[in-house]
Amino acid sequence: MSEDSNSSGDRYNADINLEDEGEVEEWCRAFACTAAELGAAVKAMGHSAKRVRVYLRDKQQSVS
Numbered sequence: 001m002s003e004d005s006n007s008s009g010d011r012y013n014a015d016i017n018l019e020d021e022g023e024v025e026e027w028c029r030a031f032a033c034t035a036a037e038l039g040a041a042v043k044a045m046g047h048s049a050k051r052v053r054v055y056l057r058d059k060q061q062s063v064s
Contacts, residue, residue: 016052
């Protein structure tokens with residue numbers, strides 16, 4: 001994640017770069033998911049953090 005995407009408003013408007021291991025770890029912490037779950041979400045929804053967050057949230061709610 002770039003430095004300017006660290007504020008809470010901008011962070012979820014960012015794109016997720018699965019090629020950057022550090023960024024993947026940060027997104028996994030932010031979304032409380034594994035790298036595999038993050039990769040599957042990006043594959044399903046694209047690189048938009050906002051769309052990935054919604055996808056993961058909806059998936060967790062359907063499991064509960």
